[in-house]
Amino acid sequence: MKKVTINDIAKKLGVTPSTISRALADNKRVSLKTREMVKKVAKEMGYQPNLMAASLRKGRSDLVGMIVPRINRHFFSNVISGVEEILNPAGYSLLIMQSHEKLRSEVKAVNSLMQNRVAGIITSISSETDDFGHFQYVVDSKVPLVQFDRVSKELTGAKVVNDNYTGAYLATKKLLESGYRRVAHFGGSRLLKAYCERRRGYEDAVKDYFGKVDEGLIMEDVITREAGYLKVKEVAKEGIDAVFCAGDYSAFGVYEGLKELGISISKEFGVAGFGNEPFAEMIYPTLSSVEQQGSEMGRMVARQMIDAINGSGHNIEIVVPVKYIDRDSSGKVL
DSSP states (O other): OOOOOHHHHHHHHTSOHHHHHHHHTTOTTSOHHHHHHHHHHHHHHTOOOOHHHHHHHHTSOSEEEEEESOTTSHHHHHHHHHHHHHHGGGTOEEEEEEOTTOHHHHHHHHHHHHHTTOSEEEEOOOTTOOOOHHHHHHHHTTOOEEEESSOOTTSOSOEEEEOHHHHHHHHHHHHHHTTOOSEEEEOOOTTSHHHHHHHHHHHHHHHHHHSSOOGGGEESSOOSHHHHHHHHHHHGGGTOOEEEESSHHHHHHHHHHHHHHTOOBTTTBEEEOSSOOGGGGTSSSOOBEEEOOHHHHHHHHHHHHHHHHTTOOOOOEEEEOOEEEOOGGGOOOO
C-alpha cells in the first residue's frame, strides 16, 4: 500500500501542506476546529507521522532511552515497568538497550541513543564501567541524564538509589542473630556505589557484634551464579558457616555449591541474598533476601526524567527504602 503523506491529506481537504503540518503539530496558528478536522481525516486515511523528521524539527524526539545491565533480571524488569507507567501517559515512549555488563556495549548504546536525538537517557551503570566519559558527553550535550541503582557521583543529574546499606545490614544481622559466627560476604564490583554500600552494611553489622571485621571473609566480584558456586566450594571448608551475597544469583550459586559439598543450608550453613528474585521463594530452603521495590524506583526515575526534560530537574539523590524478607535460609537449627 502507498504510504499516506501530508500532501495527500492537504489535497483531500483542499488546504496547503503547511497547514496540515501545523495542525498535526497542534500549532495554535491553526484554529482548533481545523486542527481537529485534520487529525480526524489523517486517522481515517491511515497517516503515520515520520518520527525521525519530527525529531529533527524539534531537536529531540519523544523517545526516552534506557540502558540496563540485563533486561532479564527481576529488579530491572520491575524498574522498566514503573518507568513506563509514568512516561507513557506523559506522551513518551521508552527505548530499552542492554549493556550486558560491558563498558563497550554501554558506550555503543549511549552513542546510538544520542544519534536518535532522544529526549533523555535513564541508566544503571554496568559493573565493568570505570570511565564515565560517554555519560559526561550526554550531560555536556544538555540531554537529561537520570541514573538509578548503580550510579556515579562524578555525573550531575538526578540519581535514584536503593537503601543498599540498610538492606545489607539487616540481612547480615539476621545471620549473626541465628548463631552463625564466620559470616562471609560475596560482594560486587567496588567501582559501583551500590555494592560499596552493601559491603559497608555488612561490615557495620559484623562490627556491632564482634567489634572488628575479618577482611579475609570479604570476596569481591562474586555476583553471578557461576561465581557464587565456585567461590563457596573454595571457602566453605575454611570454617565459614554463612554468607551474605550482594545479589540473589550469587546466592543461588552458593546453594548449588553447598549441595555438591553435602552441606545443609539452615542446619549447617546460613545464606542471605539481595534482590528478592522470583526464585528466592521457590528454591529449598527458601532464600532470605532484600526486596528493592523496583516498580516504585521506576516511577521515581520517570518523574525525575520528566522534570529534567521540562527544565525543572535537580541534581539530587533520592533513596528508596528496601525491605528485608526473612526466610528459611538465614535460620539455624541449634
